[in-house]
Amino acid sequence: MAIEFLKGHGTQNDFVLLPDPDGRLELTPGRVAALCDRRRGLGADGVLRVVRSTALGLPSEGEWFMDYRNADGSVAEMCGNGMRVFARYLAERGLAEGPEFLVGSRAGDKPVVVHPDGTVTVHMGPASVTGASVAIVDGRDFSGVAVNVGNPHLVSVVDGDVAELDLREEPRYDEDFFPEGVNLEFVNPLGEGALRMRVYERGVGETRSCGTGTVAAVAAALHLAGTDTGESTVDVPGGRVTVTMKRGESTLTGPAEFVARGELVDEWWAAQE
Numbered sequence: 304m305a306i307e308f309l310k311g312h313g314t315q316n317d318f319v320l321l322p323d324p325d326g327r328l329e330l331t332p333g334r335v336a337a338l339c340d341r342r343r344g345l346g347a348d349g350v351l352r353v354v355r356s357t358a359l360g361l362p363s364e365g366e367w368f369m370d371y372r373n374a375d376g377s378v379a380e381m382c383g384n385g386m387r388v389f390a391r392y393l394a395e396r397g398l399a400e401g402p403e404f405l406v407g408s409r410a411g412d413k414p415v416v417v418h419p420d421g422t423v424t425v426h427m428g429p430a431s432v433t434g435a436s437v438a439i440v441d442g443r444d445f446s447g448v449a450v451n452v453g454n455p456h457l458v459s460v461v462d463g464d465v466a467e468l469d470l471r472e473e474p475r476y477d478e479d480f481f482p483e484g485v486n487l488e489f490v491n492p493l494g495e496g497a498l499r500m501r502v503y504e505r506g507v508g509e510t511r512s513c514g515t516g517t518v519a520a521v522a523a524a525l526h527l528a529g530t531d532t533g534e535s536t537v538d539v540p541g542g543r544v545t546v547t548m549k550r551g552e553s554t555l556t557g558p559a560e561f562v563a564r565g566e567l568v569d570e571w572w573a574a575q576e
C-alpha cells in the first residue's frame with residue numbers, strides 16, 4: 304500500500320503530514336522518530352496524522368482530527384503551527400467545507416479560519432497561567448510564568464538578547480512542577496504589542512517556532528502587565544505570528560506552507576519499528 308506524505312511548515316516549525324483517513328497506519332514512536340530524523344528520514348519537528356475523528360474513537364465534533372507527534376515519537380496535546388498547516392491542507396484538498404471549520408485535537412476542538420492568502424487563524428482557546436517556576440540555562444536561573452495552552456509552557460522574560468542564549472542542550476526545569484515535561488520559551492519585549500521569542504520544545508529540542516509557545520508568551524507578558532486582554536506580534540527565528548487574547552481566550556494567526564509531497568518507500572516504512 305503506497306503511503307502518501309506531504310512536507311510543510313508554519314514559520315519554519317516543520318512537519319510531515321500523513322493522510323490516513325481511516326486510521327490504518329501503525330504509527331509507532333519508532334516510525335515517527337525515523338520520519339522526523341533529518342538524515343535517515345524526511346526530517347521534521349513533528350508528524351501530523353490526518354485522520355477522521357471517528358477512526359480514532361476520540362471525542363471530537365470535527366470530522367478531522369490532528370493526531371500530533373513530537374520528533375522523538377512522543378504524543379503531545381496540541382501544536383499551534385501544525386494546526387495551521389493541517390487546516391490549510393484540509394481546505395485545499397476539499398476535505399473541509401468553507402473557510403471556517405472545526406478540527407479535533409487532544410486539547411479539544413479548535414475552530415480554524417483559512418484566509419484567501421493561505422494564512423490561517425486558529426482559535427486556540429484558553430491560555431491559563433498556572434503559577435511560577437524557573438528554567439536554568441547554562442547555570443543561569445530564569446524565572447518564568449507557567450502557562451497551559453492545552454500543553455505545558457514556562458515563559459521567561461529575559462533581560463539580555465534571547466539570541467545570545469545557548470539552547471543546544473535542554474534547559475533544566477522543576478520536574479515536580481512539570482511532571483509531564485514542559486516547553487520552554489525565552490522572550491524579549493520589543494515595545495507595545497511586540498515580542499521576540501526563542502523556544503526549546505519538549506520532545507523536539509530548539510525549533511524555529513512554536514505556535515502554542517507564542518500564545519503562552521503573550522499570555523505571560525499580559526499577565527505580568529496585570530491583564531488578560533491584548534494583541535501582540537511574536538517574532539521567532541522562522542518568521543512572525545500574531546496572537547490575540549481576550550479575557551484569557553486566544554487566537555493565533557500566521558502562515559502555513561507546503562514544500563513537497565510524495566510516497567514513502569514501502570520497504571523503508573516496513574523496516575522501521
Ligand SMILES: N[C@@H](CCC[C@H](N)C(=O)O)C(=O)O
Nearest residue numbers: 379382383384454513514515
Ligand atoms: N510546535 C508546536 C508544539 C508541539 C508540541 C510540544 N512540543 C509539546 O510537547 O507540548 C506548536 O506550534 O505549538
